[in-house]
Every structure is written in C-alpha cells, then in structure tokens.
Amino acid sequence: MQAPINPSISVDIVVFGFDGTRLKVLLIERQKLNEKATTEYKLPGSMISEKEDLDTSAHNTLQNLTGLKNIYLEQLYVFSNPNRISSDEDKQWIEHTYGISTNRIVTVSYFSLVKINLSILKTTIQGMAFWCDVQELKHVSFDHKEIILKGLERLKSRMQTTPVAFELLPKKFTIKQLQNLYEAILGIDIDNRNFRKKILKYPYLIQLNEREAKVSHKPAIFYQFDIHAYRQEQRKLKKLKIF
C-alpha cells in the first residue's frame, strides 16, 4: 500500500467477467480483524495517494490487489453518502488497514470488463482475488453491493447500445454463448429462435468454418465479431445521426 494517503477519497473497481455461462464480478477477501469474525468480501479498492490522479490510482490498486494490469477502466459513479462508513467493524477495519480514523470516505468507482480466460484466471488466483457470481453476492462489505449494482446497470444499458458483449466473450463464440451472456446481464429469458434470427442479420457477425469440439450435444458453429465492419457501418450512420 502506498503512503501518504488521502483520508477522504478512495477508488473501488468493479470488474465484470463472463465464463461462458455466468456473469462474475472480481472480489477480494477483506482481512479479518479477529478469528471469530465472519469472512467478508470487498471490491478491490484503496485510498488515493497524494501524487496520483484517480485513473492512475485505480489502475495501481487493481494491479496490487488482483494482479490485473493494463485493462480498460472508466469512471462509473461517485458514492458519497455521509454515513456510508457507519458500522464499528467498518471503522475498525479502516483504522487497522490505513492507520487513520475517519468518519467519511467518498469513493469514486470504476468499471471494467474482461474475458475470463485461463491466463486471466491464473493471474487473479495468484493475486488472491476471486470471481464471484453476480447472482450470489453474500457478505459483501461496506456499500459495495450497491456499487456492483450500479455497475450492472451501466453494463445493461451499454449492452443494448454498443457491441460490449464481445469484450466479455472469447474471440470465437457460439450463438448460445452470446445468448447466455445477454440473459445473464439483462436478467431475462430470451427465446432461442428469435435471438438467432435477430443476431444472424448482423453483417458484422462472421460465421467461421469451425465447430465446438468434445461436447456432448450437437457441436455448434463458432462465430467471430468483425469490429472493422461494425465501425464502418457506424461511420455511415453517424454522418447525420439525430437520435
């Protein structure tokens, strides 16, 4: 942990990942203050240090606490309720961890998406972080559940306006995986046929000459997202995009 710190501002980072079936968020274990305490989890976060801007602070914090580096981060929302640090346990933990006694911390949350592949898994396991199912957020400290839900809200709205899904999927994916992702994030069941019909109209979805291997069901065809074709179409549309 870098010193000196600013006792009133922190960063907390919401990293979402997708493992093919379930939407996950990256958490770390909060150090217990005594043996009897329940194990709690938190978002990777820290107080900002004096010489760093928030973006740098968020990147460094994420790397220090989870091993993840050089990933795209964007500001999500600032949480500033004057009572957001109110329980004795939370205050004690802050005093123990940062050596400061504070009544109020304003936190700037950041948002990120990663593909959970083997390399990322290895990094985060070594970094002592773990991927928690977004549907099973238990024992999450502070107001971090609220922060995760804010991130989920942004992810939902982003999914419906931009091709952000392909940042979460592997490079080659099946239509079923894409549908699973939409279902997991939007929290709805989608009709298989309608989904296929809709999605296969997209000219920037490229069918590959390759199928799943070693699966118990009929092997599905792989697809790839053509970002260049997508951008080209966007440029055409943008010439005069009103709303």
Added chain:
Amino acid sequence: MQAPINPSISVDIVVFGFDGTRLKVLLIERQKLNEKATTEYKLPGSMISEKEDLDTSAHNTLQNLTGLKNIYLEQLYVFSNPNRISSDEDKQWIEHTYGISTNRIVTVSYFSLVKINLSILKTTIQGMAFWCDVQELKHVSFDHKEIILKGLERLKSRMQTTPVAFELLPKKFTIKQLQNLYEAILGIDIDNRNFRKKILKYPYLIQLNEREAKVSHKPAIFYQFDIHAYRQEQRKLKKLKIF
C-alpha cells in the same frame, strides 16, 4: 456558504442552455482579490459540506450561487489531477474564499440542461450568474474550461442517442431552431433540406396549427415533441434490443 467544509472535495456544475441560436453555459464571476486583477469567470461550485452527499451539495451550491433550483443534475466526471490547483492566484483565491490552505482539490462535476426562457433569465440575473456563449470561453478559472468541454462531449453523444434536444428548446419550436441547436452542439453545418427530410419522418414530432409571429422572414410552422409517443416506440424497440 455552509461550514464546516471538506478541504479536499468540491462540486462544480455545468449547466447548458440554448437561447434559440447559441449554446450557452452558466458562469459566475470569480471574486477579485485586488482591484488590478483581471475579471475571471468560473463554474458555480463549492467545497462539499460535512453532512451532505454530493447530489445535495451540487443542488444547494447551484441555488446559492445562481438562484436555479430543482433542476435535474447528473454526475459528469471527477477531475483529480494532483496539480489542477497550481497557480498562486488560484491558491490565494481558495484560501481567501474558504479560509483553507490546500494543495489539492478533487472536484466532482455535474451536468444539466435548461431551456433559457424569461423566468430562468430573471432568476440567473438576480443570482449574479450569466450565460456565456460556449464558443467564447475566455478568462475561465482553474481547469473549468476542460470541465465544460467534458460536458459538451457528453451533450454531443447524448444528442445523437436520446431526444435531449427538447430539454433545451422551448415547448413550441421551429425546425430551424432544432437545426440551429444541432449545429451549435455538434459544431457542424447541416444541410437544411436533408435535416427537414430526416426530422419530419419522426412520428413523435407534432406539427402545430400555429406559426411564428412578428418575424421579418416567412413565418415558420411550430412543432412540439410528443414524449409519450416517443416512449411508446422505445418500449416496443426495447423488447429485445441487442445493440
């Protein structure tokens, strides 16, 4: 100004308005420290007080400094460069205004849109604030020009995805006014015929049985935006909106 204050976090509010021809931003005069100093302008802003969250702080600050109240505000971006308060004048002004000596303030900017009508004009004039043309930002203090440009960026992207234009226009408007607004915000010239053709296809743009009065040119027809028709169409589209 409410005390006590938090010496490291402030709010700054970017309020955009449109007067029918030009895009404006609401500024206040920065109190001069001596008679010889150049007059400088700044965004309405202040340190946050201990008992308020940021939203409350932003609303109270805007009302105290400009008279505007109960308007929709949303978080824009957090500016946190460790050197954003670097000039001696800036430091002296902060010391004089807030009675604190600080090397670093992180500011959370807010974003808002209003219709500049007579009532708003009266309020802001009484509040000692003024509407500055976005194309003519001179003598703006601190990094407030950068904050305004960030707001403009959000406004541009919002204009191309949502019917935000109608929050800036009077209730009844002409197609020319709508076009002026798009030109002012996007910073481009738009072909009159193409614009009319495109915009008149929108089913939620209602032609009124009323024309401009007392104008030197041929009086143009007024239109109104039908927010209900728009929302209905959006709901239909959203049933399964992918991207």
